[in-house]
Amino acid sequence: MSNDVSLETRSRRRFIGVAAATAAAGAFGRLAFAEPTEDTGNATITQVPGGDKTAIRPLRVHVPEAQLADLRRRVKATRWPERETVTDASQGVQLATMQKLARFWATDYDWRKAEAKLNALPQFMTTIDGVDIHFIHVRSKNPNALPLIINHGWPGSVLEQTKLIGLLTDPVAYGGKAEDSFDVVIPSMPGYGFSGKPTTTGWGPEHMARAWAELMHRLGYTHYVAQGGDWGAFVVDQMGLQAPQGLLGIHTNMPATVPADVDKALQIGAPAPVGLSAEERRAYEQLAKTFKQVDYARLMGTRPQTLYGIACSPVGLAAWLLDHNDADGQPAAAVASALNRTTSATGELTRDEILDNITLYWLTNTGVSASRLYWEYKGGFFNAKGVKIPVAVSVFPGEQYQAPRSWTEKAYPNLVYYHRAEKGGHFAAWEQPRLFAEEIRAAFRSLRNS
Numbered sequence: 417m418s419n420d421v422s423l424e425t426r427s428r429r430r431f432i433g434v435a436a437a438t439a440a441a442g443a444f445g446r447l448a449f450a451e452p453t454e455d456t457g458n459a460t461i462t463q464v465p466g467g468d469k470t471a472i473r474p475l476r477v478h479v480p481e482a483q484l485a486d487l488r489r490r491v492k493a494t495r496w497p498e499r500e501t502v503t504d505a506s507q508g509v510q511l512a513t514m515q516k517l518a519r520f521w522a523t524d525y526d527w528r529k530a531e532a533k534l535n536a537l538p539q540f541m542t543t544i545d546g547v548d549i550h551f552i553h554v555r556s557k558n559p560n561a562l563p564l565i566i567n568h569g570w571p572g573s574v575l576e577q578t579k580l581i582g583l584l585t586d587p588v589a590y591g592g593k594a595e596d597s598f599d600v601v602i603p604s605m606p607g608y609g610f611s612g613k614p615t616t617t618g619w620g621p622e623h624m625a626r627a628w629a630e631l632m633h634r635l636g637y638t639h640y641v642a643q644g645g646d647w648g649a650f651v652v653d654q655m656g657l658q659a660p661q662g663l664l665g666i667h668t669n670m671p672a673t674v675p676a677d678v679d680k681a682l683q684i685g686a687p688a689p690v691g692l693s694a695e696e697r698r699a700y701e702q703l704a705k706t707f708k709q710v711d712y713a714r715l716m717g718t719r720p721q722t723l724y725g726i727a728c729s730p731v732g733l734a735a736w737l738l739d740h741n742d743a744d745g746q747p748a749a750a751v752a753s754a755l756n757r758t759t760s761a762t763g764e765l766t767r768d769e770i771l772d773n774i775t776l777y778w779l780t781n782t783g784v785s786a787s788r789l790y791w792e793y794k795g796g797f798f799n800a801k802g803v804k805i806p807v808a809v810s811v812f813p814g815e816q817y818q819a820p821r822s823w824t825e826k827a828y829p830n831l832v833y834y835h836r837a838e839k840g841g842h843f844a845a846w847e848q849p850r851l852f853a854e855e856i857r858a859a860f861r862s863l864r865n866s
Contacts, residue, residue, distance in 0.1 A: 548612035569646020583853035607785035625654035656803035665806030716790035800827035808833035808859030814841025
């Protein structure tokens, strides 16, 4: 066991020397040249030149001012519909909500702050199976840090997980322990953010799982763990099924635990099967409610190309990205409350962070390309998948359903961690980053010496 750890440490240190040289060259290149550039929709990214697309290429983001001016112009020129005929959000995102957000977006919002935060992080690009993959890669100062790849979902992006980086790479600075340090890798899914847009079919969670294993291999990691929520949870489940060499275990905050008989009843709208415990029945009721609130997912799953409006109208895109659900409402209660939160001392989601994410989708023109992931995936959503490797599960009270421990233990027979968090929802890393980081530390603690 000690030989394995030593080998991994030596491998990491050898790679650090190569990567440090690459990063240094990248920093000089970003300052010294204006090309080559790649257009990922609208936003411009600058990469260090090189002929080998499979190489790790440092990257920098810059959005021309003309594109930001165009965004503001389009927001101001929105043709608004009439007000909804109800007093709640049952017909969709309310007119007053969107008009208030649009006024701020067009006059006071500053994308440059988000851009600066991204460019302060080590960002890279590599090409896997013909698609450019953008990712953030931050190493801990601790040479024994555990490598971790974190997966985002829809309508999210890598911006969600940037709030975790310091908490995970330098836990001591936040009251944690050095032995809980991680090296953090956060990729943008194909079709999302600054990653490339697949031009052929086949880039579902199964393909992403293989790509992330290849990415970690290219980064020189011989052992690592993976984390995911929302679509990221599908990806890590697939990683668990594929069990690539070096993957020690996965952590999910949207576990797929529903037994086959329960899943069948949910799909046809039947009553809950007999014999469920009170906790299981509550989960069934939550899932039944969730399935009534996912018409947006059904449309993206069947007709994603029809969504031309979200590529043409920033406000149309914003409303589409806002109208997802969590356990407490649709639009998601955590997002709705954040629209009125301008600052947070504890890392809670704010209005600017929501607009950072929406603006990223707009500038990269990824509203439609991101939607195709729903069309690509043909499997079940919350049904147990048969993962056998070590799995850690965190259950958040604002998630679409709270997975009962009884279901979780059957779905993941190698369950190494199960915990119900005190707060947080569907996008827990975005909503409660400090608490989420604590969950990740605890989740993988038992696997560090595997």
